[in-house]
Each structure stands twice: as C-alpha cells, then as structure tokens.
Amino acid sequence: MSGAISPALAQAAGAATAPLDVSLRINGTEHRLSLDPRTTLLDALREHLHLTGSKKGCGLGQCGACTVLMDGMRVKACLSLAALAQGREIKTIEGLAQGDELHPLQASFIERDAFQCGYCTSGQIMAGVACISEGHAGSPQEIREWMSGNLCRCGAYDHIVAAIQDAAAVSSSKQEG
Amino acid sequence: MTAALIGKSVSRVDGRLKVTGAATYAAEFEVPNLAHAAVVRSIVANGRIASIDTAEAERAPGVIAVVTHRSAPRLAYQPHKGLPDAAVGERLHVLQDDRVTHQGQPIALVVAETPEQAVYAAEVVRVTYRNEAAATDVESVDPVLPTGKPAEWETRRGEPDSAFEQAEFRVDQTYVIPRENHNPIEMFATIASWQGGSLTLWDKTQWVHNVAEEIAAVFGIAAENVRVISPFVGGAFGSALRCWPHVTLAALGARVAGRPVKLVLSRREMYYGVGYRPHTVQRAALGASRDGQLQAIRHEGHQETSTYEEFTEALLSATRFLHSCPNVHTRHRIAPMNVHTPTYMRAPGEASGIYALESAMDELAVALSMDPVELRLRNEPDKDEFKDLPFSSRSTRECYRAAAERFGWAQRNAAPRSMRDGRSLIGWGMASATYPMNYAPASAMARLLPDGTAEVMSAASDMGPGTWTSMTQVAADTLGLPIERVKFTLGDTRLPRAPIHGGSMTMASVGSAVQAACRKVREDALARASANNIEEAMKRLGQAIEATADVAPGDETKRFSMHAFGAVFVEVAVDPDLGETRVRRIVGAYGAGRVVNPKIARSQCIGGMIGGIGMALMEHSVVNPRNGRVTNANLAEYAVPVHADAPPVMDVIFVDEHDPHVNPLGVKGLGEIALVGVAPAIANAIFHATGKRVRELPITPDKLL
Numbered sequence: 001m002s003g004a005i006s007p008a009l010a011q012a013a014g015a016a017t018a019p020l021d022v023s024l025r026i027n028g029t030e031h032r033l034s035l036d037p038r039t040t041l042l043d044a045l046r047e048h049l050h051l052t053g054s055k056k057g058c059g060l061g062q063c064g065a066c067t068v069l070m071d072g073m074r075v076k077a078c079l080s081l082a083a084l085a086q087g088r089e090i091k092t093i094e095g096l097a098q099g100d101e102l103h104p105l106q107a108s109f110i111e112r113d114a115f116q117c118g119y120c121t122s123g124q125i126m127a128g129v130a131c132i133s134e135g136h137a138g139s140p141q142e143i144r145e146w147m148s149g150n151l152c153r154c155g156a157y158d159h160i161v162a163a164i165q166d167a168a169a170v171s172s173s174k175q176e177g
Numbered sequence: 178m179t180a181a182l183i184g185k186s187v188s189r190v191d192g193r194l195k196v197t198g199a200a201t202y203a204a205e206f207e208v209p210n211l212a213h214a215a216v217v218r219s220i221v222a223n224g225r226i227a228s229i230d231t232a233e234a235e236r237a238p239g240v241i242a243v244v245t246h247r248s249a250p251r252l253a254y255q256p257h258k259g260l261p262d263a264a265v266g267e268r269l270h271v272l273q274d275d276r277v278t279h280q281g282q283p284i285a286l287v288v289a290e291t292p293e294q295a296v297y298a299a300e301v302v303r304v305t306y307r308n309e310a311a312a313t314d315v316e317s318v319d320p321v322l323p324t325g326k327p328a329e330w331e332t333r334r335g336e337p338d339s340a341f342e343q344a345e346f347r348v349d350q351t352y353v354i355p356r357e358n359h360n361p362i363e364m365f366a367t368i369a370s371w372q373g374g375s376l377t378l379w380d381k382t383q384w385v386h387n388v389a390e391e392i393a394a395v396f397g398i399a400a401e402n403v404r405v406i407s408p409f410v411g412g413a414f415g416s417a418l419r420c421w422p423h424v425t426l427a428a429l430g431a432r433v434a435g436r437p438v439k440l441v442l443s444r445r446e447m448y449y450g451v452g453y454r455p456h457t458v459q460r461a462a463l464g465a466s467r468d469g470q471l472q473a474i475r476h477e478g479h480q481e482t483s484t485y486e487e488f489t490e491a492l493l494s495a496t497r498f499l500h501s502c503p504n505v506h507t508r509h510r511i512a513p514m515n516v517h518t519p520t521y522m523r524a525p526g527e528a529s530g531i532y533a534l535e536s537a538m539d540e541l542a543v544a545l546s547m548d549p550v551e552l553r554l555r556n557e558p559d560k561d562e563f564k565d566l567p568f569s570s571r572s573t574r575e576c577y578r579a580a581a582e583r584f585g586w587a588q589r590n591a592a593p594r595s596m597r598d599g600r601s602l603i604g605w606g607m608a609s610a611t612y613p614m615n616y617a618p619a620s621a622m623a624r625l626l627p628d629g630t631a632e633v634m635s636a637a638s639d640m641g642p643g644t645w646t647s648m649t650q651v652a653a654d655t656l657g658l659p660i661e662r663v664k665f666t667l668g669d670t671r672l673p674r675a676p677i678h679g680g681s682m683t684m685a686s687v688g689s690a691v692q693a694a695c696r697k698v699r700e701d702a703l704a705r706a707s708a709n710n711i712e713e714a715m716k717r718l719g720q721a722i723e724a725t726a727d728v729a730p731g732d733e734t735k736r737f738s739m740h741a742f743g744a745v746f747v748e749v750a751v752d753p754d755l756g757e758t759r760v761r762r763i764v765g766a767y768g769a770g771r772v773v774n775p776k777i778a779r780s781q782c783i784g785g786m787i788g789g790i791g792m793a794l795m796e797h798s799v800v801n802p803r804n805g806r807v808t809n810a811n812l813a814e815y816a817v818p819v820h821a822d823a824p825p826v827m828d829v830i831f832v833d834e835h836d837p838h839v840n841p842l843g844v845k846g847l848g849e850i851a852l853v854g855v856a857p858a859i860a861n862a863i864f865h866a867t868g869k870r871v872r873e874l875p876i877t878p879d880k881l882l
Contacts, residue, residue, distance in 0.1 A: 017238065017293075038293045047292065052205035053198015055411070057362040058444040062812040065362050093198035102196065110192035113780045116641030118195030119363040119411025125196060140825065148819040151812060153362050153412045154641045155787025156780060157823035 022083050026051065027095025033082070041085045042066045042077035045092060053093035053122045057151070064150030067123035067130075068092050074130035093122035096129070105129055105167035114163040116154035124150050128164045137168035182654035183842075186776035190660070191409075191645040200409045203381040204366035204441050211368070212241055214430040214440040215295035216423065217285035217302045218449060219277045222515040222805035223311035226275040226284060230303040234287060237301060239294030241434045244286040245302075246272045249429065253397025259387040260677050261418035263518060265324045266486030271422045272429070277306065278484050279517045280313075280805040281449025286426050288434045292441070311515040312484075313805035315456045320479035320510035323487045330489075332497060334563065335504030341473035344464025348540040349475075352461065352533040353873040356481070356798040357454040357791075359522050360817060361640075363411020364444060365451060367427035370437035375402040376428055382407050383417045383638050383678040385670045391420035392428055408668040410640035410678075414788070415521040416451045417640070418679045423450050448810035452520025453798060455480040455488065457529045461496075461537040469547050469555045471502040476534060479510040483518040487511055491526030495611050496534050497563035498738060500556040505563070515805055521679065523788055524849035527612050528856070532792075532874070535608035535857035540870065549607055549861070550577050550586065561738030569737035569838035572768025573609065576744040579830045580607075580766035584746040593868035601750040601759075604866025610743035610854030614770070615682035616730045616840040620673035621690035623652065623698040624723035625715050631656055633695065634666040637687045638678035641784075642848050643777040647684060648691050650773060651842070655695035657711045665691075673725060681741075681846025684773060686728070689841040693726035728841065737838050741845040743767040745789075745854040749862040756878030758863055760790050760822075763855070766830040770845035775831065782829040782851040789855020791818045795875050 019034045024044065033048055042059075045051040045068075054077055057065035061079040068077045069091040096103045105128050108114070115121040127150045131137050136146035143161045152160065194200040219226075231243040249272035262268065271283050285302050289295035312318050322330045341347065368379040376398070382388045385405040393400040410417060423440055431438040442450050459478035465471050476496045482488040493507040522528075542549040557574060560567050581587070589605045590596055596603040621635040633652040639645050644667060653663040666672065675687050699711055702722050708714035715722075733739070748762040763786045772778045795816040799808045809815045836843050856874060863881070864870045871880045 036291055036293045038297075039291075043292060046205070050207055051198075052201065055202075055362070056204075056364060056441070057411075058364075058812050060444065060811055060813070062444075063362055093196075097197060102193070106196040109196045110188050113189065113192075113776050115192075115195055116643070116780055116784060117361070117363070117410060117412040118191070118200050118641075119202065119361070121195050122198045144820040144823065148821040151362060151817060151819060153360055153414070153817065154780075155784035155818065155823075157787065157818075157820050158783050158827050159780060161820070161823075 020083055022086055024082065024085055024090060025088065026090045027092060035082055037083055039082045040078050041080040041082045044082035045077060051092055051094055055119055055122055057120065064127060065120050065123040067126040067150065069126055069130060072133065074127050093126060096125065104170040105163065108163040108166040112159045112163040112166065114159040115156050120150060120152045124152065124160055131164060132168045132171055137164050140165065182650040182660055183773055185650065186774060187646065187650060187660060189643060189646045189777065190649050202363055202409050202411050203368065203379050203407065204439060206368055206379045208368055208370055208437045210436050212288050212290060212434050212436045212438050213292040213295045214427060214438050215287050215299040216283050216426060216446065217299045218446065219280060219282040219284050221277055221306045221308055222280045222313050224277050224306045224308040226277060227305040227307045229285065231285065233301040234298040237294065237298040239290035240287060240298045241290065242288045243298065243302065244272060244429065244433050245284065246274055249273065252395055255394040255397055257391055257394035259391060261387065261521065263486035263488045269422050269485060271425055279515050281517065283422055283426060286430050288430045288438055311805060313515050313800065314802035315481045315512055315514065318512040318514055320512045323489050323511050331508045333506045337473045337475050337504040337506035340504035341462055341464040341475055344472045345467050346465045346541065346544050348537055348544055349462035350537060350540060350872055352459045352536055354457045354529050354532060355874065356456045356800060357522060357796045358448055358798050358815060359414040359416035360812065360815065361412030361414060361416060365423060365442040365447060366440065367424045368437060368439045369427040369431040371431055374398060377404045378424065378428065379406050380424060381410055381417050382420065383410065383413050383640055385636050385668060386674055387677065388420045388424060389670045392424060395425050396428065405670045406668065407638060410638055413640040414523045415525060415679060418521055418677060419452065421451050444812060445810045448798060448807040449517060452518055454522035455482065455519035457492065459533040461533045463537050463541045465541055465545065469545050469552050471500055471556045473504040474502050475506045477508040478530065479512050481514050481516055481519060482511045483516055484513050486518040488519045490521060492530040495527055495531050498558065498561040499534065499609060499611055500553065501558035501562060502556065524612060524852045527849065527853045528792065531610065531853050532856045535854060536860050536872065539606065539861040539864065548591065550581055553577065553609060564738050566736065566738045569739045570834055570836040571742055572832045572834050573742045575832040576742060576766040576768055579832055580744045580746045580764045583828055583830060584764045586746060593865055598750060600753065602753055602866040604749045604751065604862035604864065606858045606862030606865055607744060607746045608854040608857035608861060610745055610850050611740050612681060612846065612850035612853055614685065614739040614741060614839045614845040615680040616685040617676035617682050618727065618729040619675050619686040619690040620725060620727045621687065621694040622673050622723060622725045623694040624721055625698055625702050626721050627715055627719050629712050629715050630662045630664065631658055632664050632666065633691055634672045635675045635687050635690060636670055636672040637667040637675035637683055639667060640678060642683065642781050643774060644683055646777060647773045648687060651688050651691050652695050655692050656699050681848045684844045685840040685842060685846060688844060689728045690726055692841060693728050694724050697726050698722060698724035733838050739839050741767060741769040741850045743850050743854060745858040747858040747862045749859060749866055751863060751866045751881060756881035758794055758876060760824045760859060762826040763824050764828040766832055767847065767850060768832045768834045769847050769850060770834055770836045770839060771843040772831045773844060778831065778847055779829045781847050783827045785851020786827060786855055787818050787823060788852045790822060790859065793856040793859035793874060793876060797875050
C-alpha cells in the first residue's frame with residue numbers, strides 16, 4: 001500500500017541491503033554513487049544527484065513522466081534499476097539544451113504552449129526527441145500513436161503533437177541542408 | 178508606452194524553466210539532513226485496530242521512527258474550516274486513536290534514512306483489526322438531506338409536480354457518474370522542516386495560506402509560524418484545494434524524528450489520501466409542450482460522502498437558471514459511507530449536474546423531433562429565473578451560433594444511425610455549458626525599482642492555467658513596462674494573501690489585485706517624480722517604491738447573476754462491431770468575458786475537452802462494494818485519455834463579450850467551464866451514432882454492444 005515496491009519484492013530483497021557502488025554517466029558526466037541496490041535510476045537522479053528534471057508520476061512505468069534516453073533509446077527511469085544503468089550513456093532533460101540554446105523541441109514546446117502544469121513535460125520532450133530520431137514523427141497520427149506512453153493530465157496533446165511536428169521539420173531540414 | 182499586453186498571446190514566462198526541468202515542484206527542494214517517510218494504511222473499511230506490532234519495522238535498517246496511534250503525540254486539532262473543507266463534520270484526525278472509518282486510512286508512519294528503507298519498513302508493520310460492518314456500496318445506502326437549512330438543499334418554484342404530469346412531452350431518466358480521481362501527474366508531496374516552534378512546508382497545494390492555517394490549527398501553533406512554499410504545482414484539478422492528512426503526517430514525522438522529512442504519496446495512495454469526484458446518481462425529469470417550451474424540471478441527485486464529513490457540491494445549481502422554465506424542483510442529498518471524504522474535481526457540481534440535465538434535454542429533443550440547438554434556443558431565459566436577477570452578460574445564443582457554424586451542424590441528419598463513414602457509425606451531439614463567475618478578496622504588492630524593472634507578487638498558485646504569465650501580463654500592461662522587465666512571484670505565504678486557486682477565480686481575483694497594486698504604484702511614482710512617463714519617473718526617484726492593494730467584490734452579486742456560458746459540439750465515430758467510441762472533432766464556444774492570453778486560454782480549453790473525454794468514455798475508480806477498496810488504483814487500470822485518444826480536430830472559440838459588472842478585469846474564468854458540457858455532448862453524439870442511450874458513465878465498449 002505504501003509504495004511501488006510490492007511486499008514480496010521487498011521481502012525477497014531482504015531488509016539487510018549492503019550499499020552498492022554505482023557509476024552513472026549522465027549528460028556526459030560520470031557520477032560515483034553508493035546506493036541501496038533497490039534504488040531505481042529515477043530515484044538515483046532525483047534523490048541522490050538532485051537532477052529533478054526527470055519526474056516521478058507513478059513509479060510503475062505507466063505515465064512516462066520519467067522518460068530519459070539510455071544510449072539514445074527512450075526508457076522509463078522508474079522501471080530501471082540504477083545499478084543496471086552502469087556503463088550506459090544516460091541523457092536527461094537537463095542535458096538537452098546546448099548551454100543557453102534550447103533544443104529545437106524545447107523551443108517549440110514553448111512556442112506551441114505544449115504544456116500547462118509542466119510536470120509531464122520533461123518526459124514528453126525526451127520521448128519526443130526519441131520519437132523524431134526513431135522516424136516516428138511523419139504525421140500527427142503517427143506521433144499520437146508513438147507518444148501514447150506519455151500521459152498529460154492537463155490535456156495538452158494537441159499542442160505537443162504540433163511542437164513535435166515543428167521540431168521534426170527543423171531536424172529534417174538540418175539533415176537535408 | 179508599450180503595446181497592450183492584456184489580450185495578447187504571449188508565451189509562458191515560466192516556459193523555459195518547465196522545458197529545461199528547472200521548475201521546482203514540492204518533492205524537489207533540497208533540504209539538508211532530509212529523512213523520508215512512508216505511510217501504513219488500513220486494509221479494512223470499518224473497525225478498530227486490535228494490535229499493531231512495529232518491532233520488525235523498528236529493527237529494519239535505516240529506520241529512525243515508527244509512529245502509531247499509541248506513540249504519536251496528541252495533536253491539538255483546533256477548529257478550522259477553510260473554504261475547501263466540508264461545511265459540516267470534522268476532518269480526519271491521524272494517528273490519534275484506534276478507530277478506522279475507511280480503506281486506506283493512515284494508521285502508522287515510518288521515518289527512515291532513504292525512501293527504500295521507509296517503504297520496506299512500512300510493509301513489515303503487522304496490524305490486526307476488529308472488523309465492523311461497513312457501508313461501502315453506494316447503491317445500498319439511503320440518501321439523506323445534508324445538515325443545515327433544507328432550503329439550501331431543496332428548491333422549488335411554481336408547481337413542478339403537476340406541471341410535469343400535465344406536460345404533453347416528458348422524459349424521466351436516471352443518470353449515473355462513478356467515482357473519478359483527479360490523477361494529476363505530479364504525486365502529492367510534502368517536505369516538512371521544524372525550526373523550534375516554526376514550521377516550513379514545501380507542499381503541493383492550490384492554496385498556501387490555507388495549508389498554513391490548517392496545519393497551525395492541527396498543531397496548536399500560530400499560523401504566522403507556518404511558512405508554506407509552493408511555486409509550481411504539477412496539476413491538481415481540485416485535488417490540492419484542501420490540506421489533506423499527509424501534510425500533517427509529514428510535519429508529525431519531522432517533529433518525532435527531529436529532522437526534516439519528505440513524504441511522497443504513491444500513485445496508489447492518491448486514491449485514498451486525497452479526495453475524488455463522488456459517485457453521483459441523478460434523476461432528471463423534463464416536461465415540455467409540443468412547441469418545445471419547458472414546463473417542468475425535476476432534478477434530484479445524491480452523492481457519496483464519508484461518515485465524518487458531509488461533502489456537497491453545486492450539483493443542481495445550473496438546473497435552476499440554465500434554461501427558462503416556470504416550474505422547477507431540485508433536491509440534493511448525500512449518502513454517508515465508510516469512505517474517505519470526496520472533494521472538488523474540475524467543474525465540481527456543474528460537470529456532474531449538467532451531464533444529467535443536458536442528456537435529458539437531448540432526450541427531450543428526440544421525443545419532440547426537434548433539433549437540440551433549437552430546443553435550447555426556445556428555452557433561452559432573459560434573466561436568472563431562480564434568483565430573479567438579470568445576467569451580467571450571457572452569450573449562449575452567440576456560443577450556439579458560432580460553434581454550430583464552425584462545426585457544420587446544419588448538415589446534420591437528425592435520425593440516429595443515419596450517418597456513416599465506412600464501417601463507422603458517425604454521431605453529432607451538443608450540450609450547453611455554464612460555470613459561475615467567482616471573484617474573491619485578494620491582495621497584491623507591486624514594487625518599482627530604479628533600474629526600470631518591477632517586482633509584483635501575490636501568494637497565488639499556478640497548477641497549469643498560467644498564473645505566472647497572465648499576472649505578468651496584467652502587471653506589465655498596467656505599469657506600462659515591457660513584459661521582460663516585470664517579475665511576478667507567487668506560491669509563498671510570505672506574499673500578500675490570494676484566494677484559493679480554484680473555482681476559476683484566480684484571474685478575476687488575483688488579476689484585479691495585481692492591476693490595482695500596479696495602478697497605485699504607477700500613479701504614486703508619476704506624482705512623486707512629476708513625470709509623465711513611468712521609466713523616467715523610476716529614474717528620477719532613484720529608489721524603490723511600492724504599493725499594496727486589496728480588492729474585494731462589492732454588491733454586484735445582489736444585482737446580477739454572473740456566469741460564464743458555453744456550447745460544446747462533438748463528432749464521434751463508433752465501431753459497430755467493437756463498440757469503441759473515438760471522438761473525432763470537438764468545437765467549443767465560450768462567452769467568458771475578457772480573455773487575457775488567448776494562446777494559454779486555448780490550452781486550458783483543449784485540456785478541459787480532454788478531461789471531458791476521459792469523463793465520458795474512460796474514467797472510473799472501481800470501488801469493490803464488499804470492502805471499499807479501489808481495484809484499479811493506478812494509471813494503467815484507471816484509464817485516462819492518451820495522445821492517441823485526442824481528437825484530430827479541436828476548435829476553441831471565444832465569443833466577444835464585454836462584461837463591466839463582474840470584476841475590474843472583466844474576466845469570468847475558463848478552467849472549469851472548459852470541462853462542462855463535454856461529457857453530455859459526447860453521450861448525445863453516441864446516441865445519434867448508435868441509437869443507444871447510455872445513462873451511466875463512462876460509456877465503455879461493453880455498454881454499446
């Protein structure tokens with residue numbers, strides 16, 4: 001009842017949990033952490049590294065707010081154990097802009113007003129970046145299908161799709177140019 | 178002078194923070210020496226705790242404290258009723274005795290070094306109960322009138338019973354809305370830190386001052402000693418209007434542990450730890466003459482509430498004035514059960530009541546063989562017939578006309594099952610919408626600085642509608658400064674008091690206060706510097722100058738009935754073999770007074786439409802009637818609209834409306850009305866598509882097969 005960890009899982013993990021040394025490469029920087037082995041990648045980011053841009057909306061892989069890129073693929077950080085992310089290249093929302101220059105998708109999110117409360121936004125943007133690089137942003141309908149793992153309770157979907165289309169156009173014109 | 182900013186589609190001033198992950202929500206503040214808490218909750222709906230064994234939990238690694246009703250400090254729980262609290266009853270007291278009144282009630286709190294350790298230890302607290310019979314099935318509880326003046330809960334004008342009996346055309350049906358949960362994507366979180374007798378709370382809330390006052394009353398300390406900080410709220414939709422028991426638990430944990438404590442509710446806990454839109458049963462009976470004149474409306478409804486508080490909402494308010502009718506009866510009742518107290522959810526009352534009323538209107542139109550828009554136009558009142566007051570403004574006709582035209586309603590073939598696209602059955606439906614204009618006392622402060630910038634502040638909230646941005650616009654517009662030079666701040670009890678961030682009242686109330694404070698400081702600066710131009714005045718003054726303003730409504734509520742009105746038109750496609758409904762188009766037209774930022778206002782409206790799609794087709798907190806447990810307390814099994822459910826065409830129209838009576842800014846609020854009318858418009862469209870009238874939400878495929 002109290003959390004995302006089931007009693008059976010907690011029991012199996014046992015109460016005595018020796019800390020584990022974990023090295024995580026996040027946004028190009030190596031971080032050495034001593035973690036409870038049960039720590040998820042999301043909690044490592046949020047609770048240990050204060051990279052709170054990745055959001056926790058369910059802890060069960062159901063809402064997509066925690067979406068990050070792992071070796072370029074979108075993954076749900078709440079379902080990934082931190083210890084298993086060792087050796088992978090992790091990119092979070094904090095690593096998307098180049099200094100002051102926003103990623104085109106970040107810029108189009110502002111321009112299209114593709115959010116309200118902003119809480120699902122990091123996950124939408126990280127998933128959107130992957131959606132474009134995967135080649136799944138060819139039409140609004142395709143974007144809707146491939147973005148459906150990211151819930152937005154404020155209901156900004158129409159504007160998110162428009163923002164992804166805009167950024168996809170920028171990315172394809174760059175490739176052509 | 179700068180160009181007018183009120184009415185301009187500027188991008189959100191907090192947009193950069195939100196797209197870079199830098200906006201800080203309640204759980205994300207860095208507080209040194211932080212411990213983490215987890216809650217143990219009851220697994221019975223009624224009874225007493227027979228035993229509670231905390232030995233294993235206390236021995237678990239990292240555990241700092243395990244608090245139960247046996248060990249918890251006695252809390253003051255002084256009387257306090259904030260606006261979002263139930264008017265009758267007493268709030269849940271946590272860890273004060275062995276009594277359990279509902280599933281998921283907090284019965285112990287664990288504080289540990291890490292979240293993992295706290296969650297683990299909470300799982301090994303062993304509890305036994307002495308079960309008692311529980312009322313957990315809303316169908317089997319007899320509804321009663323709420324406590325208080327019966328006139329508040331039952332209204333009558335004319336002779337509704339005889340008028341209904343005599344009416345040539347009648348519909349009389351029962352409509353059911355199940356329990357729904359707000360499910361904002363941000364989970365509820367509180368960080369509590371004591372400094373001696375003073376407390377700082379970083380909290381997810383729609384009203385910082387109410388949290389301070391409630392927690393002060395619970396702990397028996399002065400409200401000035403509680404500071405509440407809440408700059409960003411990751412969605413709430415009403416769920417964060419009240420100060421819920423977990424805020425007390427966080428503060429209690431921090432006191433017992435002697436350290437700052439963070440408590441984040443899990444998604445599952447959010448189905449027990451905060452309120453919900455109550456299960457609602459309504460009977461709506463309409464009688465009309467052959468030419469479609471309404472002759473009688475009888476509308477009654479009842480809703481679940483807890484055993485310890487009487488939750489009520491404005492379920493039947495709109496029925497009394499939305500359509501013209503000489504004979505009207507409304508009766509609102511409650512069904513007290515072993516559940517936790519429901520609360521306000523986006524467009525509380527109106528969303529539910531208008532679902533029944535506007536579904537019944539559609540059924541009446543069918544009975545009369547009359548176009549549903551025409552039926553409404555024939556019953557358009559020229560005043561509020563319940564209050565016997567003129568409307569300050571009412572743009573329903575313009576909304577019907579504008580939305581119908583944009584939608585292409587004239588092409589509709591009225592016969593059910595008459596329109597198809599390939600295999601799909603196509604249905605077109607519509608409904609009316611209304612929500613009251615709320616304007617409450619508010620304060621703001623404006624400070625002009627010699628460098629030509631301004632700071633403006635009020636303890637308001639922004640759960641998504643764009644308070645940060647719209648207030649900056651109002652301030653810059655009033656001061657005559659470019660928007661980049663104005664910094665607005667909100668979400669802290671140290672700022673001037675704002676009203677609750679709900680009931681669509683923030684723009685009207687805080688906006689009017691911001692405007693008044695900015696006007697005052699500008700006039701003061703110009704006068705003191707003998708300047709005509711604000712930038713020149715600020716330079717000449719050479720020092721900061723500030724002004725605070727308080728605004729409050731006058732007697733306009735005695736002179737006018739004040740509401741926003743709207744119309745929603747929907748196209749659905751129903752798969753005749755699978756029973757699946759897809760919403761293909763929604764057009765909404767709103768007469769909501771002045772629109773401060775059309776770009777952000779559109780976001781609010783399409784968001785309300787998506788919420789309405791959820792209400793109509795998906796949302797249902799399934800309560801096991803045997804024990805009151807929610808069987809789908811997660812976002813995989815509680816279905817909400819996803820990207821693929823969003824209609825390809827969403828159209829929002831703001832009809833031109835100038836209302837000089839409502840408040841200084843002339844705004845009526847948009848957040849709630851955007852959801853009202855969507856569910857009945859979809860239900861009506863589904864009837865048009867299929868010929869099947871489903872009177873129980875959500876309209877899932879099984880109900881159409």
